[in-house]
């Protein structure tokens with residue numbers, strides 16, 4: 001029945017037999033507005049002027065790209081100081097903005113002032129292409145090439161290629177900033193393995209709370225609790241002294257379990273203290289802080305890609321993309337009962353790229 005009803009409803013839209021549709025009621029196609037010639041169509045001098053503006057802008061873009069590269073060298077980031085970071089970002093950004101903006105403005109001006117501006121109506125047709133369609137496409141490319149002057153206007157075309165090529169250079173130059181560089185103050189900076197192999201931890205360094213920097217007594221670490229730990233003295237460093245770099249390497253997560261829950265190999269038996277163990281917080285996958293401790297399962301979880309490490313079993317990887325355990329910090333207590341490091345980590349912290357060669 002419902003089907004019949006639909007049929008009747010559709011039928012209601014059909015003009016009744018014998019009735020003529022009044023064509024004058026249908027909306028009329030307003031057509032295209034009258035074509036107005038541009039100055040560049042009428043005046044060869046204006047055309048030349050527009051062409052000069054276009055390739056001038058493309059070369060301005062080249063200047064912007066070169067400036068971005070120069071700014072990278074002229075305004076280096078020094079000792080992580082905010083002023084130098086601001087200058088570096090601002091001047092490089094200005095260069096890149098000028099380069100990209102100039103290409104955009106030149107392209108718009110080229111199309112508006114010099115390319116053919118007659119209206120083109122593309123009729124709807126079946127999507128499937130036929131031989132004629134392919135030929136028509138090739139023909140339209142030929143016409144576009146002819147009308148835009150892409151092949152003919154060599155100055156514009158070549159300057160566009162140069163500008164596009166140059167606009168990639170600042171990006172390539174910035175990649176250089178990702179490579180390690182050594183300096184007089186920080187000779188280890190050029191050697192990533194040495195850099196990650198040495199942290200602020202050394203024999204007798206107290207374990208302190210992050211971020212307060214107060215030392216921790218073994219008696220304060222209750223069963224099941226977890227402490228975010230930094231080496232004593234770190235919180236007194238300033239940004240200028242490389243505090244962030246040091247912290248990024250030395251941060252540790254410390255937990256207490258029952259001593260019998262720990263599966264420690266013989267050579268590491270004295271790395272823990274009465275069930276208290278400390279592991280590097282820098283994930284061995286790509287270096288995120290492993291900051292989530294599941295008290296029930298004794299698993300440490302990295303929030304970035306879900307690697308999980310078993311605290312009872314020397315922080316071995318039990319799930320996820322990390323390929324090696326978290327380095328363990330050997331600890332003990334000093335005469336006053338404060339937790340201290342026995343030594344630095346015995347292997348580089350963080351991602352294990354250094355193992356690959």
Ligand code: FES
Nearest residue numbers: 283285286302305
């Ligand atoms: S950084 Fe930790 S799992 Fe990827």
